[in-house]
Amino acid sequence: MKAEKIEACRYVVDLMNREQTQKFVSAVLDNFGRVDILINNAGMAQVGSPEKFIPFTEIEDEEWDLSISRILPHALM
Numbered sequence: 871m872k873a874e875k876i877e878a879c880r881y882v883v884d885l886m887n888r889e890q891t892q893k894f895v896s897a898v899l900d901n902f903g904r905v906d907i908l909i910n911n912a913g914m915a916q917v918g919s920p921e922k923f924i925p926f927t928e929i930e931d932e933e934w935d936l937s938i939s940r941i942l943p944h945a946l947m
Contacts, residue, residue, distance in 0.1 A: 877902070886940060 879901070883894040898905060924933070 879898075881894050881897070884890050929937075
């Protein structure tokens with residue numbers, strides 16, 4: 871990307887923390903002035919600990935709801 875003179879950065883942000891999310895947005899706008907591309911990679915890799923891995927097809931409704939409630943609303947904050 872440097873050879874193409876493309877600037878990129880990465881940030882680690884807890885999207886469930888509104889203050890942290892707002893600081894992230896301010897930092898990006900301060901550094902770049904605008905957002906051309908945003909990749910939201912928020913989510914959970916699995917439900918439960920590695921020892922208690924639950925296949926996707928066996929996730930209970932409560933666990934699914936918890937996962938979705940962590941991803942969707944906060945990504946749009």
